[in-house]
Amino acid sequence: MDNATDDSASFQTLSLDERLVHKLWKARQHGYNELESTFNKLSVARVAESGVNKYWKKPEIFTGYVLDSNVVAQESAVKALYSLLKFMIDVPQIRDLCQPGQLVQGWVPALVEKGMTSSKSATKEASLACVSLVVSLDDNIVNAINCLTPIWTKKLPKLLTAALMVHVKLIEQFGFVNVSQQEKMQSLQGLVEVLPKLCSHADKSVRNESMQLILQLYTWFNKPVLQELLLGKLKPIQQKDLDKLFESYQGTIPPSSTPSQFIWAVPAQSDNNSTDLPLDHDGDLAMAGNNGQSAAALDNQSIDPYDMFPVQTILDKLPNNFYQSLASSKWKDRVEALEEFHDQTLTKVKKLSASNEDHSEIIHKFCSTITSDANLQAVQISTSSLDILISALRSEYNPFALETLNALLTRSKEKKPNVADSIFNALLNLSKYYKLELCLESVLQHMKNKVPQVKIVCSKFLFELLSNWTPTETLHRTSVFSNLPAILNSLQPIVNDNQQATRNEGFKCIAILIKIFDERELSTYLDKLDNLKRKKILELVDKVEIKAATVPPPHQTQPQTQLRSAAPVVRSQPLSSTIPSKRLATSPLKPARNSALNGNTKSSRLTSRSLTTHQMMNHTDLPSSTQPKSNTSSNTSLSGNFTPQTNISNRMSHLNDEVNKLRQERQEWLRERNDLLSNLNQSNLQLSKVNKLLNESETYVSNLQRQLQDSKDQLNAKNLKIKELESKLTGGTSDTMSTDSPISSSISRGRLTATTLSPLRSTKNATTPQRVRSPSESSDDLPRRVNSLNLNNHMLQEESWKRAAEVTNQLKARIERMRAKSRSGFNNLGVD
Structure with missing residues (x-):
């Protein structure tokens, strides 16, 4: 006890600087407490005399205090820093006296790594408060986000949780105010790279804080931006939880105001009009950023995810023998090569650059496939591949746009829904970067095509181009206006086409031209049309919508509606399918609009009854003043034909659906038939081989x-010779040999064969001449040899058989x- 008292008495007599670096934690704590008391009593008017400015001119001094190894002394150091920061905020022009960026880079990492990971809750709270105060001195939160980037490589869960908590707090309190577009992109890109991994962390606190950080990013960047960069990389359950968090958010995007402001923005909220800061055009305080732009202007800038994607390459990832496979006569080889490149490479591409690779050859191959390949699957994959390349190259795709446009319009004759949709979507994507002035000539040229489907697609595409057209000068000086006669001449055959779906698309194009250039510019053309067509076109003028801003003509002061019936403005729907799945019933008193790309009607195949009804429908569309008086009775009875006409339309729709189904089934049967014929040919080939082998076996x-x-014949001949020799041998030896001789007994029994005496007795030595032994040679051994030869002969015969x-x-x-x-x-x- 006495030693403790002596130690306390010994360091209390030391100076403040000596106590702050003393080896005893109590001495350091004593010095930190004295600093806190001093900062709380400092006079703002006597800043220069107090010498306190050394702490913000040399941030490393307090950095060492915050990193104190003793948790009790560390808590006192963090509280002393908090008192210093509160004093600094009250000092006038403090941002001119210090360097806020250096303070953030020096103090924020120390507060997060040591203060917010402390075991004492008071230290955590004080550290988070210090982070908010020191960041409020800076221009924005970018420096704080950047200086915490090295923490993402650490593995300690409580450190990661602390860093995430600081990010959530800073974005919630300050947001991305006074941040340039480039700084926003860099900060967002750094966060979205680490958040997928943190959302799947083993520690629950890390996961929860990660989700809260994504919610804060959502309040500033909205879901579409995050979907491209972050949300698609998360697990489905995580995306579902985030959707619930997004739905619970009630504020605006970006937030209209933040709970806390930077020091440089505080005067904007006060009622003191004596501020020297500049005012904006509304008389409000202008919050100037680093680059001289107002903070409001910087905040309203939206981020394009495309700018944040890294530039990728694709030509080095082409499959082996890719171009050789595209030139193959087998459709399977072409489709497999296209599918492999599309699925494994192109679907992962977000951004390409023409300066890194030359894409001309690959684009030319895709266009060639679209134009000339007979296989629709190859056409669809090539179209989808070009669509991806257009989105990845954007304006850099313009050198290849004309070739692509011609290929897509040429192949737009296809009626299969998935192929037609893919072609039209690629056309719309191309029009975003290849503008109307550049597309116009090619579109007008393809509108002269005799295929109805091509006419419909070109008309729809021209309508989309006009509705999204943004002229860069006065309308009457644009190239589109100068080409207006050519456009109307190309539309003339479409307006007069015998198919209603084709005519409707022509009507829409003329209606939007009237909407853009005014009715008087097309009055000469409209006068050439019959009353019914002119009426339909004028009715569509108020229904079509110009999606982009256009420059009004100089003479137009107000919209002319004398000849148009009032109608609500309805946005034209984009293409959904080239073949409608079901056609709704239409009224005979109102012309139907077919929104499908392949709206080929079957009017030419209708019965005489339906043709009569159709004529009545067209007749009733005429103005009452132009109708003959003699038809009044037929007009009165028209209402009675409404239900049969509706039933006929429904029946025709049902029949069309059945015809389409039968056509699909026929295609499937033809494909199965071809497969069976191929299998049959292979089987016939195998059968011929089997028959050939069978014939060869029978011959063998x-x-x-x-x-x-032959062997049997030879054997019989030898047996005859043996008998002759036996008879001769029997006759020649009867005089000299006794009846009881072994040789005579053997011969009498018929055991002596030709092989024993003939040179042909052995088949193995048939070519070697042998001497015939006389009966006198080895007469004693003759019976044994004869028996042996007879036995061998029988054995050879049995073995051969x-x-x-x-x-x-x-x-x-x-x-x-x-x-x-x-x-x-x-x-x-x-x-x-």
């Missing part, structure tokens, strides 16, 4: 049988197996 068996017969029988059985079994195999092959193919 007949040869063996012939050889066997067995071998021949075995070979014959094997051949028969093999022939039976081949016949059974061929019969099973026929059964599988359905052949009897």
